[in-house]
Amino acid sequence: MKADNKLTNLKNYARKLKQDLFVLYLSYKDNRTPWYAKAVAICVVAYAFSPIDLIPDFIPVLGYLDDIILVPLGISLALKLIPPHVIEENREMAENMKKNGKPKNWFVGILFILIWVLFAVWVGKVILLEIY
Structure with missing residues (x-):
């Protein structure tokens, strides 16, 4: 039962992380976002969607550390740099994108x-x- 709960938590975390990437992408395109926040946001989005990793995934354990640590840290940093009202509006737009394709x-x-x-x-x- 605990394994099912952990798997559900992990799936929810991954879903939220993916949603935040779309929020960053939309915030990058938003004129109200400061230039330095745009720079961080586009780097995080590009790295997250890029097939090339800092540490290749075939290296045991270390290969996934960049995906588990660097991407969430980058998302967190970028979200802190973007004004809260911009994030909220873009979060709503990302939710609509999810529903409409x-x-x-x-x-x-x-x-x-x-x-x-x-x-x-x-x-x-x-x-x-x-x-x-």
Whole structure:
């Protein structure tokens, strides 16, 4: 029975965390959000949705620490930097998005993929220069 309760708590926590990521995304796009809060918010959202982690997930235990510690800390920091009234309005908008379906932003998706590809090419060139 305790395992079921822990699993339910973990699912609720993950759901809230995902909801907060959408709140950060909406707050990033909000003009009332200060620039420094926007910078933190977009970095947290980009890292959370990025397939590339600081510590790769295949490393036992350590691989998931960044997802378990860094993402929640980043979300918490970003939410503290954003004015409370902006968070509340964006929380309502995120809830409506959840009910009505999430809009797709192909431009941002393609931009992130392009950035990671360029980064991979740059790293490849640096490695090849070191070898030769």
